[in-house]
Amino acid sequence: MSSSIYHVLLSLLCFMLQQSSLAIKQARSHSFGQNAESVANSHYDLLGPYVGGIEKAKEAIFYSYNRHVNGFAAILDEDEAAKIAGVWPESKSFSDEGIGPVPTKWHGTCQTDTKNLDKFQCNRKLIGARYFSQGYEASDEYKEVNNTTDLHLNTARDYESHGTHTLSTAGGNFVPGASVFGNGNGTASGGAPKSHVATYKVCWGPDTSCYDADILAAFDAAIGDGVDVLSISLGGGDGDPDYFQSGISIGSFHAVSKGIIVVAAAGNYGPDLKTVRNVEPWTLTVGATTIDREFNNYITLGDGQVFKGPSLSESGLPSNELYPLINSLDAIAKNATAQDAIQCQYGSLDPKKAHGKILFCIANHGEYTIDQGVEAVRVGAAGIILADYDFSWTSILLEPHVLPASHVNYTDGNNILTYIKHTKSPVATISRVKTELGIKPSPLIATFSSRGPNYMEPAILKPDITAPGNDIIAAYSEAAPPLSGTLDQRRTPFMILSGTSMACPHVSGIAALLKVVHPDWSPAAIKSAIMTTAIVEDNTGGPILDSSLKKATPFDYGAGQIRPNNAVNPGLVYDLDTTDYLNFLCGRGYNSSTIKLFYKEPYTCPESFNLADFNYPSITIINLDSEHPRSVTRTLTNVGPPSTYKVLINEHRQVETLVEPNILIFKEKGEKKKFKVTFKLRPPLKEDQSHYFFGRLDWTNGKHHVRSPFVVQNPNA
């Protein structure tokens, strides 16, 4: 059996309509939040001594935390394009070995381009490819592009790699011996390795912008082509003002009303609250977590101190040999500035001073450091130590450096610097990269993962779920360098990337498998199964933490971390159909012409709609005060054999939770049972109390646990 996964090929964060420059600004201000100043001050301490004063140091500092987030624009020159054209599948992940025939319901196409001589070929794995660029070509942004020949507008080929990576994560075939420059060697496969996949390319230009017109056209085509699951790893940088103003909202409504499951990335605007994107109740919105694997190498200094740093270097230095260790400022080229030399910028170092040595350089936090390695190679250095100048070490980027290189955190960087300063002939070595498994605690909520509450409709909890999205190895386009925008011109068939874009296709793959096992389930039933079987404990048995090691909440993980095996057999589901979603729009006050954007047939709104009874698999109560308890109702559908369920409540001490009835007896499969939950605040509330209280309902028959998170907001806490 097989199922088709569809994938809208795009960029990590594509910006819709005219919002792009605004979105970048917003993303940057979200990255550091209130701590920006103290973090920055700590940088000056480290950097200051190098550049002769705090003021100079301030000038040298610039953040580009979101560079890995804002999309990669890799453009090939003609020669390189000629080398790869015709080569298809680009990746072994899209080989159709062992894949069944193309389903007869498939109406899609493999859109080829004669202008580019790009022989784009599909097979039984990659069964379709289309591209949509008219919206972009009509934009002001496009008019300002001076050379349009390098935009690759007439091909579905992925010149940028985000699409290849996410598509292979969802549905890539088995590929033995897959590694990133020798690291993480193993068999790669997508979530649904036997599925068929198709790609819909909608993002264009140097800023990888995705226009609503193109997004809607892609949804339309995908629905017509006969897809089962859509995996949407894109979203607006700015939140869309309302559902009817969002191409993804409208497109995904049409898809879901045709029985297609839509899975979407939550966005990379964390860790600030209220940053989650793709907040439609009809989509499954996915945040990102770390996994229990790290790639580290070890620096050993002459005095025996050992430091660990994340790295994907292909090689290490011999462990029995120590190399001279030099502060890069001491290897400055005659014509270079001190700022450039301390950061090992290209052309800033003198080969005569650096040759054969290990360089100590300052890394800009959140910036790729590949280019510093390229400079180290240029001057003949043996290795490079990059010292971060932000102390939030959990977000050091893992990079495939071009020579033995290790990237340490702020504290360790300071210690190494102290050793260099106080030692007559400082020496060091850098080990090969070790793959470290069973890292605890994991999963952690990834720093960048966007958080709730839902800015558009606070009564619907978002994100819905989390999945692995940090340091994910998947197929890569050989049209793009490992990290675009760097001087590294190598190619790699597999690469590590991080983002909610990487988390989203994990869930898409699982949704595709559920669709195979339960072809009659609605998108909402599949979503419910994935949510109610999620876990909120990590591999130490304690609660899931965020990357600063604080206890995570449903605003970080929704229902929790996916557990694919449990999702296949959830026991009960919270179902919803198109009418429910239309009533939800009615509840927002949408008139008939606005509703027509979502649903072509005329629809008459009911007299009244109570969001409290909208059958969502999570519960959010906003503005609950001490005087007025509030109730919600939910309906469970039995998808297992006859069984009796009773409810377990994990409540916050400040919230009294009453479930009626507290036992549900299901006599047959498909039977529906309603229950009511009443929430009441337990005064007194402390002055400094959080505005939000969290808990969980758990319907269990001993074998199954059908769990729903709840969030209660008290505006006066």
Ligand SMILES: *[C@@H]1O[C@H](CO)[C@@H](O)[C@H](O)[C@H]1NC(C)=O
């Ligand atoms: C195109 O060229 C014009 C005039 O030289 C310049 O102002 C504009 O910024 C360029 N556009 C881009 C996208 O580089």
Ligand SMILES: *[C@@H]1O[C@H](CO)[C@@H](O)[C@H](O)[C@H]1NC(C)=O
């Ligand atoms: C435009 O870009 C293409 C592809 O990168 C290049 O071959 C061509 O020389 C460029 N043309 C101009 C006028 O810069």
Ligand SMILES: *[C@@H]1O[C@H](CO)[C@@H](O)[C@H](O)[C@H]1NC(C)=O
């Ligand atoms: C990866 O592992 C396979 C099988 O264990 C081995 O044959 C291959 O050489 C390894 N590749 C690399 C790059 O380490």
Ligand SMILES: *[C@@H]1O[C@H](CO)[C@@H](O)[C@H](O)[C@H]1NC(C)=O
């Ligand atoms: C300094 O001079 C060298 C050699 O001429 C050159 O390659 C390098 O780009 C120059 N660096 C700067 C920062 O100008």
Ligand SMILES: *[C@@H]1O[C@H](CO)[C@@H](O)[C@H](O)[C@H]1NC(C)=O
């Ligand atoms: C820096 O990394 C070391 C491990 O190499 C760790 O012990 C230390 O806590 C980290 N420092 C900070 C500020 O996170």
Ligand SMILES: *[C@@H]1O[C@H](CO)[C@@H](O)[C@H](O)[C@H]1NC(C)=O
């Ligand atoms: C329907 O709602 C939209 C969006 O609020 C508004 O622009 C439009 O004027 C309304 N149409 C009617 C007929 O009220």
